[in-house]
Amino acid sequence: MGALELASRFTMAPLAGYTNLPFRLVVRSLGGLGLATTDLVNGRALLTGSRKTLDLIETCPEDRPYAVQIYGGRPPELADAARFLVEKIGGGLASIDINMGCPVNKVTKGGGGSAMLCQITSAVELVRAVVEAVPVPVTVKMRLGWDASQITAPHLAREFEEAGVAGLTIHGRTREQGFSGSVDIEGIRRVVQAVRRIPVLGNGDVRNLTDAARMLGETGCAGIALGRGALLNPWIFHHLQRWDTTGDPGVPPTYLRRLDFMRDHFAQLVRLRDERFACLTFRKMAAWYCRMLRPGREIQQEMVMLHSVSHFDSLCEQMRPALEERDTHPWHETQVPLNLPSGPIAHW
Ligand SMILES: Cc1cc2nc3c(=O)[nH]c(=O)nc-3n(C[C@H](O)[C@H](O)[C@H](O)COP(=O)(O)O)c2cc1C
Secondary structure, three states: OOOOOOOOOEEEOOOOOOOOHHHHHHHHOOOOOOOEEEEEEEHHHHHHOOHHHHHHOOOOOOOOOEEEEEEOOOHHHHHHHHHHHHHHHHHHEEEEEEEEOOOOHHHHOOOOHHHHHHOHHHHHHHHHHHHHHOOOOEEEEEEOOOOOOOOOHHHHHHHHHHHOOOEEEEEOOOOOOOOOOOOOHHHHHHHHHHOOOOOEEEEOOOOOHHHHHHHHHHHOOOEEEEOHHHHHOOOHHHHHHHHHHHOOOOOOOOHHHHHHHHHHHHHHHHHHOOHHHHHHHHHHHHHHHHHHHOOOHHHHHHHOOOOOHHHHHHHHHHHHHHHHHHOOOOOOHHHOOOOOOOOOHHHO
């Protein structure tokens, strides 16, 4: 992407509330991840120095390559936010991503996120302002359009390329769709075909090798950004990268290895923040880990009420015997439940 060369074409799509520094670090430790991006960050809040916003861009030398995703509706402000990031993070900042896909009202009412998909001139002006403000590659992540009657992404993609973006990620849904229905592969293909040289990453519903092969094969995209698939299976980058380079994805991790991963994640949360933050974050993550580990209803109910490190440790010990027993049987991909929560993002 521009001057940025990625070691893998599989990147982590931002998931607000999940893809924070602790999660990025544990997933990176498994290998295969080409680039990870922060949750979306309000450009104006960065400039006012909001503590919560600065927490969102927290990084460290092991968190590389690292991109920050920003949003906003005003070009000079977003350009200033981009300059602020370059100054603050320096060489650790691989790229800046502009969010033009977020459907949440809080983001669109200020003209940012997916609201930009309806305003071609403003969107291009915004992108140009950021590209011209900073020396690092600038990318855009967007949806196909506002709704089925306004599919603006192919046109925008061409305009953004002219404005100097280094790459694009396209989520194959409209704003109106939210997260419902399935991803529009043909829509992504049109965006891939609309640009001349820049890489386009396909995004949406990729949870396994079959989905990835379809996304790459049918859209011609240069790579894939994975969001929820990484929550379900944090090894997915490792397997995809191995498959991409050798043809063999390798063996899936055992249940005990998955349990250890969850423990590592929790330990990072405690280490980088504190016990309270770790417990609150984990309550939200619990549903995803329980899909992966299937520890039973009782433990799952405890996990969503997690209150301390010792509570977490005790739940892990309770899970262990069943996981050990399950590891004595061969593991099949079909054992990973593929159903994902649906409905408005506010419910996630
Ligand atoms: C809980 C949640 C939070 C999200 N937060 C962001 C975000 O901060 N920035 C962004 O560009 N997209 C965000 N997305 C969209 C994802 O990056 C991605 O485009 C979408 O989930 C489809 O990809 P997937 O099927 O691989 O998850 C979010 C999605 C979910 C479910």
